[in-house]
Amino acid sequence: MRQQIAAGNWKMNNTLDESINLVNDLVDKGCPDDVITIFGVPSPYLYEMNKLVAGHANFFVAAQNCHQNLSGAYTGEVSVDMLKSLGVKYVILGHSERREYFHEDDALILSKVKTVLDNGMIPIFCCGEPLEIRKAGSHLAYVAIQLNNSILSLTQDEMSKIIIAYEPIWAIGTGETASPDQAQEMHLAIRGLIANKYDQNLADSISILYGGSVKASNAVEIFAKLDVDGGLVGGASLNAVEFTQIIHAF
Ligand code: PGA
Numbered sequence: 001m002r003q004q005i006a007a008g009n010w011k012m013n014n015t016l017d018e019s020i021n022l023v024n025d026l027v028d029k030g031c032p033d034d035v036i037t038i039f040g041v042p043s044p045y046l047y048e049m050n051k052l053v054a055g056h057a058n059f060f061v062a063a064q065n066c067h068q069n070l071s072g073a074y075t076g077e078v079s080v081d082m083l084k085s086l087g088v089k090y091v092i093l094g095h096s097e098r099r100e101y102f103h104e105d106d107a108l109i110l111s112k113v114k115t116v117l118d119n120g121m122i123p124i125f126c127c128g129e130p131l132e133i134r135k136a137g138s139h140l141a142y143v144a145i146q147l148n149n150s151i152l153s154l155t156q157d158e159m160s161k162i163i164i165a166y167e168p169i170w171a172i173g174t175g176e177t178a179s180p181d182q183a184q185e186m187h188l189a190i191r192g193l194i195a196n197k198y199d200q201n202l203a204d205s206i207s208i209l210y211g212g213s214v215k216a217s218n219a220v221e222i223f224a225k226l227d228v229d230g231g232l233v234g235g236a237s238l239n240a241v242e243f244t245q246i247i248h249a250f
Contacts, residue, residue, distance in 0.1 A: 001034075003207045004223075005163065005230035006247040007062065007124060008237025009040040009092060019045045023052045025240035026247070031058040035230070037247050038062045038124075039237070040092050043078050047086045054087075062090035062124060065098060068111040080119040091116045092232075094126045094150070096169045106149035113151060117158050124163045124232065125151055126211070127190075131170035139168070140189050147190065152197050159198055164190060164208045165232040171212025173234060180221045180228075183210040187227035216245035223250050 014022065023039060031037045040062040041049045053059035067077040083091065093116065094109035109125070116123045127146045129139040143166070151162065166186050171178050178186075187208045195203035210222055211232035222228055230250070236242040 002205060002229045004035045004250045005038060005207055005209055006031075006035060006243070006249075007038040007040060007090075007092075007163075007165070007209060007230065007232045008243060009064065009095070009211070009232055009234045010042060010238060011064070011097070011234060012042060013238055014042070014045075016045060016048065019049060020052065022238065022240055023049055026243060027053060027056040027059050029240075029244045029247075031056075031247055032250065033058070035247060035250055036060060038090050040064050040090075040124075040232075046083070046088055050087050060089050062092050063088050064092050064095070066091050066093075066112060066116065068108065068115050070115070080115050080121060083121065084119055088121065090122045090124055090163075092124045092126065092165075096126065096128055096167060096172060100169075106146060110150040110153065113154070113162065114158070117154075117161060122161055122163060124165055124209070126165045126167050126232070128167040128169055128172075128212070134168060134170055139186065143186060143190065144193055147193055152193065156198050156202060159194065160202055160205065162206065164206060165211050166190060166208060167211035167232060169212075173213070175213050177213040177215075177218050177222070178210065180225050183222055183228050184225040187225070191227055214246060216242045216249070219246045219249035 036058045038060045049061045098104045113123045129142040133142045191203045207229040209230045209232045214231040214233045215236045
């Protein structure tokens with residue numbers, strides 16, 4: 001069975017105190033044995049949050065980005081070596097906000113994915129189409145191109161280690177969620193691309209998360225879909241009551 005995952009993406013939110021309270025609240029409520037919970041926290045809090053989750057089964061932290069190079073003169077950037085030295089296991093890469101505001105393209109995202117994999121960490125690779133593409137009905141082709149230009153060039157072994165998050169841009173932070181059927185359609189299509197390039201067993205083993213206005217009120221029906229293995233949750237992951245319900249929505 002594929003790993004079920006409730007991942008939070010805090011983005012650029014929370015003070016240190018708020019972060020400590022939130023993580024303490026959530027770990028207290030626990031996580032089902034067959035689910036893992038990942039907190040995507042801002043870089044300055046990774047060390048502290050990783051200490052808070054240590055010893056709590058099935059809770060982990062993720063970085064929200066990293067640099068593709070291992071070290072050097074890149075003022076303001078965070079390297080995988082730094083993340084590794086903090087005990088971080090997961091890195092969110094290719095989020096649509098990174099693509100849009102920081103001009104990250106498929107080639108750059110692929111190089112970050114490879115750096116993360118080469119250093120024994122797990123990328124949470126994000127993809128997803130903007131509204132005009134969805135309206136034109138070309139969302140499947142759009143995401144196929146994103147994948148073809150990036151992770152579908154990984155080796156079979158590399159591919160077996162990644163987590164994918166499908167996040168339609170029109171659903172991120174808008175309150176508008178893809179319907180469970182829309183999510184299922186895309187997740188099945190992504191799995192099909194992986195099966196074509198590698199094999200069905202590999203495709204069937206990869207966790208594909210849905211992201212875009214996931215809330216306690218819609219998580220159960222989205223996570224119930226056959227090819228949806230959990231969520232990458234922004235706004236609702238900042239609220240302990242909401243996110244606890246999402247962790248228990250499988
Ligand atoms: P949202 O964000 O849940 O607030 O829509 C999701 C994301 O950007 O990962």
